Amino acid sequence: MTLSAAEPRPSRLPVAEFVAMLAMIFALTAFSIDAMLPAMPSIAAELSPDAPNRAQLIITFFVLGMGIGTFVTGPLSDSIGRRTVILGGAGLYCIGAALAWTAPTLELMLAARLLQGLGVAGPRIAGIALVRDLYSGREMARLVSFVMTIFSLVPAVAPLAGSWIISHSGWRAIFIAFILFAVISMTWFTIRQPETLPPERRRSLRLAPLLEAAREVLTNRLVVTVTAAQTLAFGCLFATLSSTQQVFDQTFGRAESFPKWFALIALLAGTGSIVNGRLVPHLGMRRLASGMFAFQAVNSALVMALFALGLVPQSIAFWLYLYWTVSVFFMIGLTIGNLNALAMEPMGHIAGMAASLVAAMATVMSVVVAIPIGLAFNGTPVPMMAGVFICTALARILMAFVPDRPA
Numbered sequence: 540m541t542l543s544a545a546e547p548r549p550s551r552l553p554v555a556e557f558v559a560m561l562a563m564i565f566a567l568t569a570f571s572i573d574a575m576l577p578a579m580p581s582i583a584a585e586l587s588p589d590a591p592n593r594a595q596l597i598i599t600f601f602v603l604g605m606g607i608g609t610f611v612t613g614p615l616s617d618s619i620g621r622r623t624v625i626l627g628g629a630g631l632y633c634i635g636a637a638l639a640w641t642a643p644t645l646e647l648m649l650a651a652r653l654l655q656g657l658g659v660a661g662p663r664i665a666g667i668a669l670v671r672d673l674y675s676g677r678e679m680a681r682l683v684s685f686v687m688t689i690f691s692l693v694p695a696v697a698p699l700a701g702s703w704i705i706s707h708s709g710w711r712a713i714f715i716a717f718i719l720f721a722v723i724s725m726t727w728f729t730i731r732q733p734e735t736l737p738p739e740r741r742r743s744l745r746l747a748p749l750l751e752a753a754r755e756v757l758t759n760r761l762v763v764t765v766t767a768a769q770t771l772a773f774g775c776l777f778a779t780l781s782s783t784q785q786v787f788d789q790t791f792g793r794a795e796s797f798p799k800w801f802a803l804i805a806l807l808a809g810t811g812s813i814v815n816g817r818l819v820p821h822l823g824m825r826r827l828a829s830g831m832f833a834f835q836a837v838n839s840a841l842v843m844a845l846f847a848l849g850l851v852p853q854s855i856a857f858w859l860y861l862y863w864t865v866s867v868f869f870m871i872g873l874t875i876g877n878l879n880a881l882a883m884e885p886m887g888h889i890a891g892m893a894a895s896l897v898a899a900m901a902t903v904m905s906v907v908v909a910i911p912i913g914l915a916f917n918g919t920p921v922p923m924m925a926g927v928f929i930c931t932a933l934a935r936i937l938m939a940f941v942p943d944r945p946a
Contacts, residue, residue: 572697777905836931
């Protein structure tokens, strides 16, 4: 971001503290998804015994709520400031978690998860806009990569934490853990992080300025193309998250050890963010994202073909699936942060609206992509692999239309 001499620079925390705090705020989303994975068999047995695949919807409904919420949180943060939106969203998230804790049916559970997603959109989107207030270009991409490095520890420990909570207090107690996590992270944020959007830079919530800002975002070719690629990347992520517990359970008979394996997957894949932080200053955001999409399209096609044709010996089938799953999450570490930074680069003057629309479109449409892939589960990983192959191949094609930028 470029500030004129007359504009005061927003207050910055020490980088290490800022990265850690931001990682914890963003981790609210990952914790809310990954800690639920060990609970899916219990939820299916208690709330949807006749259609166990529907338990996957506790993931995608949360994501859907998050996507819908992002349509309003960005403009709100541009108008009333980042802090108010982050804290208000966290409060709504806690209300959704409390309702999910008591939900007697799957339908009410899904409604509560939708509300949780609506709430978490505040910290997620206003947090991105807050970063854009302070950093830009490759500096922003590098910082986001460091955030994602810490963030990657959450998927590693969340299923283990969820499994521990289930074994001691039942699966519903997971929602109490969500509330506690939100309270701790928001207390840190409230005490330490000043507002980054001064009153003189805020935008009115009047309809005409909002529509003008939305028009600017939606008519920017770079933003729209990158958002479409981000949609496909998120589709890969959420489809894999929705089905992977069932694959471990029904395909490989490893339900009890799933949290430990998922922790290993997350730790290995988390190195993607570290690699991205090292490479992005030299190679650029577009080249890294494009290269990873190309690799994953070829990788998924080969592994899918081996499984579909029955060419994988039983002795290595699990290990090949484990490798493939790590590769998908590793790809996310070298794509999502870069795509976000690319989309936000020309939108610094309307960062909240841009973050809102980009995330909303990518997230909502990724649910449309992920749900049919997840529900296609047939006892094998082949439908999931086919979905990832199609998504990454299309994303690689889209990246060919994204120009190299000197940011």
